[in-house]
Every structure is written in structure tokens, then in C-alpha cells.
Amino acid sequence: MQLLDIPAAIPDRIEHLLRPIVKCPPSEAPDSSRSGWDRIESQLVEWEQHPDQLEDDGLEPPNHETTPLIREVCHALRALAVDPPSRLVPNCEAGAVFEWRTASFLWSVEVERDGVLELSEFRAGRLVLRYRLA
Numbered sequence: 001m002q003l004l005d006i007p008a009a010i011p012d013r014i015e016h017l018l019r020p021i022v023k024c025p026p027s028e029a030p031d032s033s034r035s036g037w038d039r040i041e042s043q044l045v046e047w048e049q050h051p052d053q054l055e056d057d058g059l060e061p062p063n064h065e066t067t068p069l070i071r072e073v074c075h076a077l078r079a080l081a082v083d084p085p086s087r088l089v090p091n092c093e094a095g096a097v098f099e100w101r102t103a104s105f106l107w108s109v110e111v112e113r114d115g116v117l118e119l120s121e122f123r124a125g126r127l128v129l130r131y132r133l134a
Contacts, residue, residue, distance in 0.1 A: 010069070013117055013133050014076035014109070036084025037074070040098075043088055044071055059090045070096045070111050077109070 054061035121129035
């Protein structure tokens with residue numbers, strides 16, 4: 001098995017992780033994308049201020065260690081001019097999953113508690129691609 005040289009910085013890791021799906025150079029996000037990303041940022045703030053809401057649903061909310069990682073991934077995706085995700089959901093283990101959906105296509109970036117990033121792509125409900133960066 002060949003070992004890959006994985007970048008240490010979150011923005012570089014995100015770019016490396018998304019390379020198979022996103023083929024756009026970093027650029028300024030258009031105004032329509034800006035409001036979507038602002039919605040995601042607001043959601044992160046809400047999770048920070050009211051973690052008990054997620055606990056009520058039986059989920060372990062992102063904590064003071066994972067929230068900065070999630071926010072950094074958010075900023076890196078935004079800097080790459082990736083459209084805002086359809087949603088951001090907790091992953092049940094103090095992390096979060098960014099999801100993008102269309103009728104037959106779903107891709108996600110999961111931020112795990114230990115800083116591992118995972119990219120998954122589904123077509124017609126079938127997993128077709130999965131990458132993990134530790």
C-alpha cells in the first residue's frame with residue numbers, strides 16, 4: 001500500500017479531499033452563496049450557544065474541540081467557492097457532516113471528533129467514492 005503525503009493545514013486538506021469532485025480554483029463566492037454560508041455559520045453559533053438542543057435529540061453535540069475544526073472546514077470550503085451545503089448535521093459523535101444533494105447525487109464531508117475528514121459520494125443511493133484523511 002502506498003502512503004500519501006497528507007497536508008497538515010485544514011484548508012489544504014479540504015482542497016486535497018475535494019479534488020476528485022470539485023474542479024474549481026479558489027475565488028470569491030457570489031452573493032447567493034454568501035447567504036447560504038452565512039446560514040451555516042449561524043447554525044454553528046447556535047450549536048455552540050445551545051448544545052443542549054442536540055442532546056435532547058440524543059446526539060452528542062460538537063464540543064469546544066470539534067467546533068473550531070468544523071468552522072475551519074466551513075471556511076476552507078467557502079474559500080474554494082464550493083456552493084453552500086444543503087445542510088449541516090451533527091454526526092452523533094461530537095462532529096458534523098456537510099451534505100450536498102440533488103435528485104440522484106449526494107456527497108458529504110464529515111468532520112470527526114479526532115480531526116479526521118471523510119468525503120463520501122453517492123449516486124442513485126449507492127456509495128461510489130469514499131476518501132478519508134487522518
